[in-house]
Amino acid sequence: MGAADLAAALGDPDVEVRLSAVKQLSNEPAATVVESLIRGLGDTDWRVREEAVRAGGRMAEGSDVLAALVKAVSQGENVGLRNAALELLRSFGQRAVPALVEALPGADSSARRFLVEALASGGDAGAQVELIAALASPDPNLVVAAMDALAGVGGDAARAPLLAVLLRGDSYLSHCALQAFERMQVEVPFEALAGLLSDKVVRRAALEALGRSRDPRALGVLVDAVQDAAPRVVATAVRALTEWFDLHEEAGALVGALGGLGPEALTRLREQAETGDPTAAALLLLARDQAGLDTGLRECAERGNVNERWLRALNAWGEPGIAALLERARRGPHRIQAVALELACHRAQELSAGVQDEVRATLRGALAAVDDDVRQVALDGLGRWGAASDAALLAERCRDQTPEVAAAAAAALLTLAQRHPVAVRDALGHLAPDAFDQPTWTRLLVLLDGDTALSRLQQASTHHDVNVRAAAVEALALLGTPSAAEVIALSLADESEQVQEAAARALGDLAQSARHVLGVEPLLLALEHAAPGVQAAAARALGQFADPRVPAALCERARHGEPIVQLAAIEALRGLESPEVGELMVEALGHADVEVVKQALQGIAERPHPRMASRLALALGHPSWAVRKLAARLLGELDAASAVAPLEARLGQEADPGVRTAIEDALTRLEGGR
Numbered sequence: 001m002g003a004a005d006l007a008a009a010l011g012d013p014d015v016e017v018r019l020s021a022v023k024q025l026s027n028e029p030a031a032t033v034v035e036s037l038i039r040g041l042g043d044t045d046w047r048v049r050e051e052a053v054r055a056g057g058r059m060a061e062g063s064d065v066l067a068a069l070v071k072a073v074s075q076g077e078n079v080g081l082r083n084a085a086l087e088l089l090r091s092f093g094q095r096a097v098p099a100l101v102e103a104l105p106g107a108d109s110s111a112r113r114f115l116v117e118a119l120a121s122g123g124d125a126g127a128q129v130e131l132i133a134a135l136a137s138p139d140p141n142l143v144v145a146a147m148d149a150l151a152g153v154g155g156d157a158a159r160a161p162l163l164a165v166l167l168r169g170d171s172y173l174s175h176c177a178l179q180a181f182e183r184m185q186v187e188v189p190f191e192a193l194a195g196l197l198s199d200k201v202v203r204r205a206a207l208e209a210l211g212r213s214r215d216p217r218a219l220g221v222l223v224d225a226v227q228d229a230a231p232r233v234v235a236t237a238v239r240a241l242t243e244w245f246d247l248h249e250e251a252g253a254l255v256g257a258l259g260g261l262g263p264e265a266l267t268r269l270r271e272q273a274e275t276g277d278p279t280a281a282a283l284l285l286l287a288r289d290q291a292g293l294d295t296g297l298r299e300c301a302e303r304g305n306v307n308e309r310w311l312r313a314l315n316a317w318g319e320p321g322i323a324a325l326l327e328r329a330r331r332g333p334h335r336i337q338a339v340a341l342e343l344a345c346h347r348a349q350e351l352s353a354g355v356q357d358e359v360r361a362t363l364r365g366a367l368a369a370v371d372d373d374v375r376q377v378a379l380d381g382l383g384r385w386g387a388a389s390d391a392a393l394l395a396e397r398c399r400d401q402t403p404e405v406a407a408a409a410a411a412a413l414l415t416l417a418q419r420h421p422v423a424v425r426d427a428l429g430h431l432a433p434d435a436f437d438q439p440t441w442t443r444l445l446v447l448l449d450g451d452t453a454l455s456r457l458q459q460a461s462t463h464h465d466v467n468v469r470a471a472a473v474e475a476l477a478l479l480g481t482p483s484a485a486e487v488i489a490l491s492l493a494d495e496s497e498q499v500q501e502a503a504a505r506a507l508g509d510l511a512q513s514a515r516h517v518l519g520v521e522p523l524l525l526a527l528e529h530a531a532p533g534v535q536a537a538a539a540r541a542l543g544q545f546a547d548p549r550v551p552a553a554l555c556e557r558a559r560h561g562e563p564i565v566q567l568a569a570i571e572a573l574r575g576l577e578s579p580e581v582g583e584l585m586v587e588a589l590g591h592a593d594v595e596v597v598k599q600a601l602q603g604i605a606e607r608p609h610p611r612m613a614s615r616l617a618l619a620l621g622h623p624s625w626a627v628r629k630l631a632a633r634l635l636g637e638l639d640a641a642s643a644v645a646p647l648e649a650r651l652g653q654e655a656d657p658g659v660r661t662a663i664e665d666a667l668t669r670l671e672g673g674r
Contacts, residue, residue, distance in 0.1 A: 003028055003032040003036065006021050006025065006028065006033055007035065007036050007039075009021035010040060015045045015047070015048065018040070018043060019047055019048050019051055021036075022043075022048055022051045022052045022055055023055060025037055025040065025055040025056070025059065026055045026058035030059045030065050031064055033059075034068050037052060037055070037065070037068070038068050038069075038081070038085075040052030041053065041056070041072060041080075041084040041085055041088065042072070043080070044080070046080070049080055049081075049084045052084060052088075053087050053088050053091070056069075066089075066092075066096055066099035067099060069085045069088060069089050069099075070089075070100060070103045072084075072085035073086055073089065073111070073114045073115060073118060074103065074111035074114070076110060076111070086114060090118060096118065097119060100115050100118050101119070101130050103115055104130045105130075109137065109139045109142060112137075112139075112142055113139065113141050113142045113145045114145075116131065116134055116142065116145040116146050116148075116149050117145050119131060119149045119153075128150065128155065128157050128158065131146045131149050131150050131153070131158075132157070132158070132161045134146035135150075135162075135164070135165055140170070143173060143176075144172075144173070147162060147165060147173075147176055147177055148180065150162060150180060151179075151180035151181075151184050154184050158184065159184075159186060162177050162181060163177075163188070163189070163192060166178065171201035171202050172201070174196060174199070174201075174202045174205075175201065175202050178202070178205045178206065178208075179205070181209065182208075182209070182212070187212060187214060188213070189215075190210075190213060190215040190217050193209050193210050193213070194221065197221070203233065204232065207222065207225055207240045208239065208240050208243075210222055210240055211239065211240025211242070211243035211244045211247075212243055212244075212247065214247065214248075216253070218244065219244060219254065219257050220257065222237050222241050222244060223237075223241070223260070223261070225240075226238060226241065226261065226265050226268075226283075227261065227262060227265040231268070234265075234268055235272070238269070238272065238279055238280055238283060241254070241283060242279045242283070242309065245282070245283075245286070245313070246309070251313070251316040254286055255288075255316055255317075258283060258287035259287060259288065261287055266284070266287065266289055266291075269283055269284050269287070269289070269291075270291040270292075270295075273292060274295065276299065278295075278296065278307040278309065278310050279309070280292075280295075281295040281307075281310055282296075282307070282310045282313040283313070285310065285314055285317055285321070286317075288317060288320070288321075290324060292310075293314070293321070293324055293325070293328070296310045297328060297336050297343075298336070300339045300343075301335035301336055301338070301339050302335075306343070311343075314343065315347065319352065319355050322344055322347060322351060322355055323355070325340045325341075325343055325344045326340070326344055326358060326359065328340040329362050330362060330365065330366075334369070334370075334374055335373070337366065337369065337371070338371070338373045338374045338376075341363065341377045341378060341381060342377050342380075342381075344359050344362070344381075345359065345377075345381040345384060348381075348384070348385045356385070359381070359385065360382070360387065363381045363382050363385070364382070364390070364393065366378035367379070367382075367393060367397065372402050372405055375397075376404060376405055376408040379397060379409050379411075379412040380411070380412055380415075382394060382412055383411065383412025383413065383415035383416050384415055387420075388420040388422075388423035389423070390416065391413065391416055391420060391423040391426070392430075394409050394424075394427070395409075395413060395427035395430070397409035398413070398444070410441050410443070413427075413428070413444055413447070414443075414447070417447050421447070424447055425447055425448055428444055428447055428448055429448060429452065439465075439467040439468055439470070439471035442457070442468050442471040442472050442475060443471055445457050445460065445472075445475055446475045446478045453475075454476075454479060454481065454483055454484060454487075457476050457479070457484070458472075458476075458487050460475075461476070461487055461490075461491055466496045466498055466499060467498075469491070469494060469496065469499045470496075470498050470502040473491050473499060473502040473506050476488050477506035477509050477510055480510060485507070488503050488506045488507055489507065489522045492504065492507075492522050492523075492525075492530075492534075497530075497531050497534055500526065500530060500531075500537075501533055501534050501537040504523060504526060504534060504537035504540075504541045505540070505541060507522070507523060507541050508523075508537075508540055508541025508543070511541065511545055512544045520542060520545050520547045520549065523542050523545075524538075524550075524553055527539060527554075527557060528553075532562040532565055533564065535557065535562070535564075535568075536564045536565050536567070536568035537568070539557055539565060539569040539571075540571060540572050542572055543571065543572025543574075543575050543576065551573065551576050551580055551581060552580065554569045554573050554576070555569070555573065555580055555581070555584050557569040558584055558588065559584070559587070563593050563596065566588075566591070566596055567593065567595055570584075570585070570588055570596060570599040570600055571599055573603065574599070574602060574603040574606060581607070582604070582607050582609060585601075585603040585604045585607070585615075586600075586604065586615055588600035588603075589601070589604075589615075589618050589619055589622075594624045594627060597619065597622065597624070598627060601619055601627070601630055601631055601634060602630075602634075604634075605634045605637070605638075612638065612640070613635060613638055613640050613642040614646070616631050616634050616635050616638075616643075617631070617635065617643070619631035620632065620635075620646055620647070620650040621650070625656045625659050628650075628656070628659045628662075629656075629658055629662045632647060632659060632666045633662055633665075635647055635670075636662075636665060636666025636667070636668075636669045636670060637666075637669070643666070643670055644667065644670050644671070647663050647670070
């Protein structure tokens with residue numbers, strides 16, 4: 001459709017015809033369809049206007065296009081045209097700035113306001129001269145638009161002119177100037193803000209700006225404002241003090257200032273905190289007020305997380321705050337007890353010896369709580385901060401009737417053993433064998449001395465509970481002795497597939513850590529005769545062995561096993577050196593399972609070969625987009641010119657956007673490396 005046809009179509013009474021015509025605008029030379037573009041931007045139907053903006057964004061913004069858009073913005077008869085032209089100019093950004101600046105001097109006041117609005121998106125320091133000049137206009141709307149534009153442009157040159165407007169004495173302009181300073185993230189001088197506090201219209205905005213001030217005098221003004229009679233001023237001051245708190249790493253000055261708050265101000269902060277405002281709760285903590293602690297603990301208990309600002313305020317309270325936490329941990333509701341205990345333990349390492357002893361005593365007392373959550377927190381805390389004498393307490397809790405509590409006790413013993421191994425070993429040694437008839441507790445047996453641990457784990461490996469047997473196998477791997485490896489190998493014949501898989505994984509872990517390992521015979525047998533899940537575990541374990549029999553056995557499973565076994569075998573083969581492996585990876589590219597193909601691709605990319613690029617390129621035609629995308633990425637990582645041709649050939653056929661992007665990225669990397 002030529003320019004004349006477009007112009008005719010845009011005058012058609014049928015909106016669908018006009019819409020179709022506008023979509024064709026970007027296909028024509030911009031200079032020939034400027035008039036049609038303006039007609040589309042000013043159409044009576046909003047769909048046509050929106051499509052014209054999109055089409056204009058794809059056109060080259062030559063001087064004739066920009067001049068027409070500036071004229072459209074300056075006119076006042078067609079509001080839809082003006083708004084659409086403004087939107088298009090904003091999309092041009094900095095490229096539109098010269099035309100806008102050139103038009104400013106000759107425009108009337110109304111038009112200048114809209115031109116300045118368009119400049120706000122330009123971000124060009126070259127527009128500053130005209131924008132600063134616009135600040136002197138008697139039209140407040142123009143001044144506000146100019147300030148907004150200057151805030152977008154930024155730069156040191158904008159500060160002094162904006163400050164002059166701020167101090168002009170006009171409340172509305174002062175408020176807008178403060179917003180401009182905030183957008184620029186520029187600090188306003190304290191003296192200027194202090195002079196605005198008597199203006200009721202600007203006062204709250206000035207207080208917010210004081211919260212972003214680094215001037216120490218701002219703190220006193222904000223604390224005074226918290227004690228104001230107007231609730232909205234108090235709320236603003238609270239937010240501003242929070243910003244001040246965030247801005248200053250050292251909270252000592254704020255703690256001291258808030259310590260002088262009067263009872264009325266504290267009451268207001270408590271009321272605000274009671275509504276669920278964590279900001280007010282943090283300030284109360286900084287004022288050393290108990291209500292802030294209670295509010296924050298309730299929020300933590302209800303939401304399950306800790307407000308970081310509130311936690312920082314609690315830390316600023318110091319050891320007296322820990323004492324208050326421990327008081328609530330002893331006497332509060334169960335949910336509060338658990339949270340208070342956890343928070344007290346969070347700071348335990350930083351506390352004096354006396355307060356640490358008080359934390360431990362509170363944790364020991366909490367072991368008798370009726371609430372499971374409280375007991376679990378206490379167990380965790382004693383694991384991290386308990387003394388050697390606490391090992392017996394934790395060991396006894398391993399027999400708790402609540403599985404979650406017993407598991408927490410076992411985990412705590414494992415943690416405590418890192419600091420007091422002898423005490424933990426002695427405590428466990430006094431427990432009867434039947435204390436270890438749960439999986440979590442079975443793992444504790446590795447903490448006993450070698451012979452005792454092996455004997456008890458060997459006994460656990462024949463337990464009637466399959467989960468205990470599996471846990472025993474995992475624990476035996478931690479022992480890492482030849483005798484332990486023999487017991488693990490016997491578990492490959494267990495009646496449970498779960499235990500067999502655990503045994504195969506354990507033998508692989510032992511081989512990977514280069515500790516005491518048996519020969520590969522038990523795993524090779526499992527690879528042939530076990531269930532598919534066990535075969536897969538055995539295949540992965542065999543990948544850790546350098547035995548010459550392993551590659552052939554894994555290749556056989558990769559070709560003829562169940563899909564889960566084939567995938568595991570190929571994963572294992574990726575780490576082995578054998579001529580047969582490379583050919584197998586190429587064969588696997590034709591596998592029906594996408595994950596198998598992806599593993600094969602990774603394996604090919606890891607093995608240097610003269611035809612690596614051509615092998616990887618085979619997958620560019622795979623039906624799965626995920627495979628094609630991976631192949632493109634791997635080809636892009638090659639330092640080989642031979643990877644370019646297949647990528648370029650595929651790019652012309654590829655329909656998937658994600659794969660196309662991967663191919664383009666790969667070509668960019670390859671071309672950049674030439």
